Amino acid sequence: MLSELFFGYFAAVIILLSVLVITRRNPVHSVMWMLLFFFHIAGLYLFLNAEFIAAIQIIVYAGAILVLFLFVLLLLNLREELKVKRFIGTWPAGLFVTAALLVIVLSVVKSFVPGPAGKYSIEFIKQETHTKALGKLLYTDYLFPFEIASIVLLVAIIGAIVLAKRKTRSK
Amino acid sequence: MSGTFEVITATDALNLLMRIGIILLKIAVVLGITLLHVAYATYWERKVIGHMQVRLGPIEVGWHGFLQPIADGVKLFFKEDIIPANADKPLFYLAPVIFMVSALTSLSVLPFFDGFVIADINIGLLFLFAMSSLGAYGIILSGWASNSKYSFLGGLRSASQVISYEIAMGLSLVGVMMMAGSLNLSDIVRAQHQYPAGMFAIPQFLGFFVFIVAAFAETNRLPFDLPEAESELVAGYFTEYSGFRFALFFLGEYTAMLIMSSIAALCFLGGWTIPKFITDAMPLLLNVPGIVWFLIKVYAFMFFYYWVRATLPRYRYDQLMAIGWKILIPLALFNIALTGLIKIWV
Numbered sequence: 209m210l211s212e213l214f215f216g217y218f219a220a221v222i223i224l225l226s227v228l229v230i231t232r233r234n235p236v237h238s239v240m241w242m243l244l245f246f247f248h249i250a251g252l253y254l255f256l257n258a259e260f261i262a263a264i265q266i267i268v269y270a271g272a273i274l275v276l277f278l279f280v281l282l283l284l285n286l287r288e289e290l291k292v293k294r295f296i297g298t299w300p301a302g303l304f305v306t307a308a309l310l311v312i313v314l315s316v317v318k319s320f321v322p323g324p325a326g327k328y329s330i331e332f333i334k335q336e337t338h339t340k341a342l343g344k345l346l347y348t349d350y351l352f353p354f355e356i357a358s359i360v361l362l363v364a365i366i367g368a369i370v371l372a373k374r375k376t377r378s379k
Numbered sequence: 380m381s382g383t384f385e386v387i388t389a390t391d392a393l394n395l396l397m398r399i400g401i402i403l404l405k406i407a408v409v410l411g412i413t414l415l416h417v418a419y420a421t422y423w424e425r426k427v428i429g430h431m432q433v434r435l436g437p438i439e440v441g442w443h444g445f446l447q448p449i450a451d452g453v454k455l456f457f458k459e460d461i462i463p464a465n466a467d468k469p470l471f472y473l474a475p476v477i478f479m480v481s482a483l484t485s486l487s488v489l490p491f492f493d494g495f496v497i498a499d500i501n502i503g504l505l506f507l508f509a510m511s512s513l514g515a516y517g518i519i520l521s522g523w524a525s526n527s528k529y530s531f532l533g534g535l536r537s538a539s540q541v542i543s544y545e546i547a548m549g550l551s552l553v554g555v556m557m558m559a560g561s562l563n564l565s566d567i568v569r570a571q572h573q574y575p576a577g578m579f580a581i582p583q584f585l586g587f588f589v590f591i592v593a594a595f596a597e598t599n600r601l602p603f604d605l606p607e608a609e610s611e612l613v614a615g616y617f618t619e620y621s622g623f624r625f626a627l628f629f630l631g632e633y634t635a636m637l638i639m640s641s642i643a644a645l646c647f648l649g650g651w652t653i654p655k656f657i658t659d660a661m662p663l664l665l666n667v668p669g670i671v672w673f674l675i676k677v678y679a680f681m682f683f684y685y686w687v688r689a690t691l692p693r694y695r696y697d698q699l700m701a702i703g704w705k706i707l708i709p710l711a712l713f714n715i716a717l718t719g720l721i722k723i724w725v
Contacts, residue, residue, distance in 0.1 A: 214542070234467075236467070236470065236520075237469075237470070240470070240473075240520075243516065258504070259500065259501055259502045260502060263500075263502045263505035263506060263508075263509055264505070266513070267505065267508050267509050267512055267549075270509070270512065270513065271508070271509065271512025271515070271542075271545065272512070272542060272545075275512070275515055275516070275519065276536060277541075278516075278519055278523075278538070279519075279538055279539075279604060280534070282519070282523055282531070282534075282535065284645035325711070337501045337561075338501065339500075339501065339502065339562055371641055
């Protein structure tokens with residue numbers, strides 16, 4: 209009962225917050241609602257006994273990415289930004305597509321089957337600690353996907369540096 | 380059947396209430412003691428820097444100015460609360476609260492002595508990083524919401540500084556995590572006690588150096604106090620704040636310093652323990668409670684903060700960024716690689 213209550217709270221608040229994020233006129237206020245939103249997502253992870261992911265969620269998303277969002281927003285001229293229309297003209301088409309998607313998702317929800325219980329039960333995670341279990345798995349069984357992800361990130365970093373360097377050279 | 384069920388829930392509820400009561404009591408004790416420490420940290424700072432500059436420091440209120448922080452607190456509490464006309468009011472109100480809350484929440488995972496910690500969680504160290512990154516919001520928002528160019532520049536500087544040095548600080552502690560094999564702060568202290576040297580500051584001297592520099596930058600202290608550089612930005616991000624809202628920033632900064640000192644004491648200096656070879660030589664010291672050793676280490680680190688402030692000039696902004704990105708981060712990465720190699724070979 210208590211767990212359903214917790215999940216219900218998090219689910220409801222996450223939906224409410226995401227609506228608040230996209231409807232605020234002031235983008236800085238949007239970012240603040242998004243910060244609260246990230247904390248609720250982290251709460252959901254904690255609820256799933258994934259304490260490491262919860263901490264990383266806060267450190268990476270709230271601590272780094274969202275701060276960079278704020279950084280960009282602070283350089284905008286907000287007085288003009290507040291007058292700009294928030295929704296583009298094709299919003300009915302967008303609404304139609306999302307409504308269709310909702311129908312599809314709802315129609316397949318019935319055929320949802322929970323996967324077989326594996327080795328990583330809650331007791332196992334509690335005994336091993338989540339960080340250790342995740343780290344072992346990531347660096348042994350899933351080493352190859354992990355390395356691919358890091359190469360993709362490296363490409364993005366190099367790309368950003370190349371773009372920034374080219375601009376200064378042409379001046 | 381229903382009767383036994385009710386009995387169990389009643390005792391369970393009583394247990395739950397007891398546990399909540401104990402936690403609340405712990406929180407009250409920790410908050411009270413920390414805020415007292417924060418108040419007297421300002422007094423000692425003025426005293427120490429005063430004597431370093433051949434002045435006396437506060438001397439009028441009470442014996443040797445001992446009641447000065449209380450007088451300051453009363454004064455700040457009764458000051459007029461001024462809000463700039465064009466400020467973004469909700470965020471202007473929110474910013475100091477975020478700053479203070481993020482600093483105080485960090486206290487919940489610090490083990491002050493063996494077994495005394497409000498929340499003994501497995502990811503204690505990561506929790507501290509998360510809270511310190513939340514503190515950056517207080518600074519950026521106060522800078523933006525004040526609608527003043529001094530505040531804004533201070534906020535921008537602080538944002539980039541905190542993000543840059545957070546990476547170095549995180550990486551400098553990875554060496555400690557690798558040696559202790561845990562992110563739980565109590566386990567890190569116990570791992571140090573098992574270690575022959577008794578503290579990780581000796582094998583992790585590179586990490587310790589990077590951590591100290593990053594800790595100074597994270598708390599916006601000299602020589603990295605560019606976000607609140609008095610000579611160019613009045614007071615930086617909290618220029619427009621007055622009265623108790625200003626006091627919240629002030630308290631938050633000193634709480635953050637105390638927390639950084641505590642992390643240094645716990646992760647590098649052995650926390651509430653002292654090295655085994657000292658207790659072997661002088662077994663009498665085993666009777667000293669752990670909190671004494673912990674506080675001595677924290678006070679020593681705080682004194683170091685004051686000492687540096689009294690001696691070093693401020694860095695230029697480009698120098699600050701160069702130190703963070705070109706020296707500290709590579710050094711911390713080298714330290715991680717070195718620690719890993721030694722752990723494989725030894």
